[in-house]
Structure formats: structure tokens, C-alpha cells
Amino acid sequence: MKVINTKQILEDVLNHQLTFGLVEAEVHHPDVHTEPVLSDELTLIVPKNHPLAGQETIGVQDLLPYPFVLREQGSGTRRVMEEELARAGCDLSSLKIVMELGSTGAVKSAVEAGLGISVISQSSVKHETALGVLVAKQVEGVSFARSFHAIYLSSTLLPISAVTFLSFLRERDLSQWL
Numbered sequence: 001m002k003v004i005n006t007k008q009i010l011e012d013v014l015n016h017q018l019t020f021g022l023v024e025a026e027v028h029h030p031d032v033h034t035e036p037v038l039s040d041e042l043t044l045i046v047p048k049n050h051p052l053a054g055q056e057t058i059g060v061q062d063l064l065p066y067p068f069v070l071r072e073q074g075s076g077t078r079r080v081m082e083e084e085l086a087r088a089g090c091d092l093s094s095l096k097i098v099m100e101l102g103s104t105g106a107v108k109s110a111v112e113a114g115l116g117i118s119v120i121s122q123s124s125v126k127h128e129t130a131l132g133v134l135v136a137k138q139v140e141g142v143s144f145a146r147s148f149h150a151i152y153l154s155s156t157l158l159p160i161s162a163v164t165f166l167s168f169l170r171e172r173d174l175s176q177w178l
Contacts, residue, residue: 002018003103005071006025006074006076006079007074010023010151013153014032019162020158020162020166021152022150023148023149023151024075024076024146025080032153035149037147037148037149037169037170038147038148039145039148040123042120042121042122042144043120043125043136043137045120045137047133048134050066052117053135058137058138059141060089060141063090064095066116068095068099068116068118069098069101069116069117070119071101071102071104073100077121080146084144104120107120112128119144150166
């Protein structure tokens with residue numbers, strides 16, 4: 001098992017380094033079968049004492065004055081965030097990106113330390129929001145809904161372990177765990 005970004009997982013599947021992968025964004029490649037298996041939603045996260053933490057409604061324009069801590073280029077989380085902000089009329093070049101980090105844990109730590117705000121999976125910040133160290137907020141007029149996709153080479157016959165795991169993902173409602 002590897003925990004890497006969408007771009008790297010696709011490369012490893014194409015190079016036969018991984019039998020299949022779970023990625024955060026839909027993949028378009030002629031040699032790869034892609035199928036949605038889980039639903040998720042991203043959320044804005046801010047430190048507990050941030051001005052946006054107490055704001056009742058937050059629009060896209062409200063985000064622009066603040067520094068952003070984001071996942072690295074190639075991350076499905078980042079791609080979903082950028083696509084949705086652009087759809088909502090945000091000029092992505094106006095984002096004040098102060099850090100690009102390679103893991104969700106690193107992003108959460110940077111936001112908690114007050115280095116910026118971010119958009120990451122709601123399920124990944126349940127613990128921090130329950131403890132009150134981070135505040136998760138919705139952005140008005142924006143839906144960061146996404147699906148995790150299973151990807152594998154169209155020409156590959158998956159091993160029984162992979163078929164069993166994918167069947168489990170398809171047949172179960174896993175929302176209580178996310």
C-alpha cells in the first residue's frame with residue numbers, strides 16, 4: 001500500500017507498480033478503467049481563533065485576503081478545490097498560496113499553527129474539529145463534493161483480493177467511517 005497523490009498513483013498503475021489505486025479525482029486515460037466507489041466532501045478549515053471561524057456566512061471573495069496552505073500540484077484534493085473555486089468565479093491566481101505540502105496531516109498542522117487556511121476532506125478533520133483546534137466552515141455557493149475512484153489498467157485481470165476489496169467498497173455504505 002502506498003499513500004501518494006493522484007498523479008503518482010496513476011503513474012504507478014500505468015507502470016505496473018500498483019495493481020489498482022484509489023484516487024481523489026476522476027482520471028481520464030485511455031488505458032485506465034475508472035469507477036467511483038466512495039463519496040466525500042471537502043471543507044474550508046481555519047484555526048480556532050481565525051476571523052473566518054466566527055463568521056456565519058463565507059463567500060469565495062472572503063477567502064482571498066488570507067494565506068492558503070494547500071496540497072501539492074498533482075493532488076486530487078487540490079484539483080477538486082481549484083476546479084470548484086474557478087467554477088464559482090474565483091481567479092485562482094489571486095489565491096495567496098504560502099505553502100504546498102505533500103500530506104493532509106501536514107496541511108492540518110500548518111493550519112492549526114496559524115500559517116494559513118485550507119480546503120481538505122471533512123472526514124480528515126473530524127478529530128481536530130471535535131477537539132476545537134480547527135474549525136470547518138462551508139463556503140457559500142460552492143460544493144466541494146467529490147468521489148474517490150478506483151483505477152486500474154483496462155487490460156488487467158485483477159487478483160481476487162483486489163476484486164473482493166472493490167466489491168466491499170461498492171456494496172457498503174461507508175459514510176459512518178468517513
